[in-house]
Amino acid sequence: MTKHQKRLSVPNSWPVERKEETFTVKAGAGPHGEAGVPLVIVLRDVLGYVDSVKEARYALNQGTVLVNGDAVSDHRRPIGMFDIIAFTERGEYYRVFPDEGGRLALTPIDEGDAESRLGKVVGKRNVPGGDVQLSLHDGTTLVVDDDAEYAGGDSLVVDSESKDVVAHFVYEEGALVTAVDGAHAGKVGTLDEIRVTPGSGSNTVSVSQDEGDGFETVEEYLVVIDENFVGDEEDAVTTTDTDDDSRIEAADESEDEDEVTEE
Template identity: 35%
Template sequence: MVRKSGSTKLKRQKAPRFWDVRRKDSQFILGPRPGPYSKSKCYPLGVILRDVLHLSSNSNESKKILNSGLIKIDGIIRRDPRFGVGIMDLIEITPNNEAYRMIPKGSKLLVPVKTRENKKKLLKITSKTSTKGGKIQYGFHDGKSLLQDSKEMKVGDVCLVSVPEMQIESHIKFENGCNVLVVQGENAGKIGRVEEIKEGLFALPKRVILTFEEKTVELPVELIMPVGLDKPVLEVLVNE
C-alpha cells in the first residue's frame, strides 16, 4: 500500500508564529485537524488547554478534561483535542463559569469575556449563494452557514449572532466610516476606521485604507473584520 497523503505530524519549529508555545521543547506538537480554519489560522483545542490556559500539564490531562464534556466552543461541547479554534470563537469552561474569546489584543490571544457577552459572536460573511425557494445561504469565516430571506447582507459584512442558536441579532455593513479589527499581520489587534475601499485588480486583491490613531495603512480585506459603525459592538473590543 502506498501513502495517500503527507505526514500529519507538526514540528514545534514549524508551528504558526502566533502560537504561544515553547519552541525548544519536544520535537513535535499537536496539530489542528482539517476543518473550518486553515492550519495557519487556528489553535488546536488541546494546545490551548495545556499551553495557553494552563488547565493541564500534558496531553493526557487535556484529553481527560475534554472527554468529561467540560469545554464548550461556541456553546457546543467539543471532545477532540485537535479541534481548531479560530478568530472570534468562544471557549467556555463550564465548572469555573469562565469564558474566553479568541481575538488578538496586545500580547494576548485569548481575552476573558463578561457574562453578558459569552453567548454572542461576530461572524464575517465570506460567501453568498441563492438557493431554491428564494432564500439566500450565507457562509461565514468559521465554516458555519445560515439560510435567510434577507438579501441585504453582502460578502465582507459581519453579523452579530447568538450561539449556539445562530440567531442574527444585528448586521454590520462593510463600508466607509465603519470600525474594523485587524485579525492578522503586523497590526493584528488594532481597531481602525475605514477611509476608503479599493476594488481588486488583476494583480492586486481588494484592499482597504485604514486610519489608526497614529498612522494610515493599506491592507487586504482578508485581514480585517468590521466590528461596529461608531464603536465596536462588543465591549471586549473597545480600546483601553
C-alpha cells in the first residue's frame, strides 16, 4: 500500500493546493473514510504550525495535541467534520467545520466547548442485552438504552471523556442544519421540507436561509446542529496564515526526510 496521495485526486474537502506539488501525505487508517484529512495537513497547510512531516512528528510526540480528547502521535491520523482539536500548551481549541466551499476549516472555540463533539446518527441496531448500538458519521459507536428516542439523521453531542450523550438534535422539518458535502457544503439554514423518494433513491430536502436563496440537496449531505455550532466565518482558519512566532516548537534538525511520499 502506498504512503502517498496525488494532490490532483484528493477530495474537495482537503485544504491543499492541488497544483503546488505532485504528492501529499495519505491519510492513515481511522475515522471519516476517504474524506479524512491527515493531521499533518492541518498542522502544516492550515495552521502553519510546522513546516514538515518531521516537525509534525516531533510536535505530536510531546503529547500536547489532542483530537476529541485523546493525545495523538500519528501524523496521518484522519481528521474530519466536527472533530475537536486541542493544543493544550497553547490553550487553543478548534472545531472542524466546512467553509462555504466545502473545504475543511477550523473554527476557534472555548475550552469548555472542546469537551464534547457532534456526531450524526447513520446507523442503529439492537445488540445482546436489549440495548441499542448507534453508529455515528465518523465511525464512532455508542451503546444506549433501548428506550432512547434516537433515529437515523439525528445529531448527538457526545462527551469526549465519559462518552455520554449530553445533547440531542432531532432531524425534522424546522431544524437548523448545515450541508457538509455537495455543491452547497458549508451553508447553514432551516430544514423546510423533506421529500421522500420511493425506492432506493436518496430523499431530497429544501433548506431556507435568512440571507440567501436557500438550496436543495440530498438528506445524506445534511447534519442537524444548533446555534453553538455555527462558526464565525471571519474567525475560521482554512489556509496557512501564521508567522514564525506561532509555530509549534520543533527539533533543530527540521528538514524533511528524503521521501517524495511525504511532501
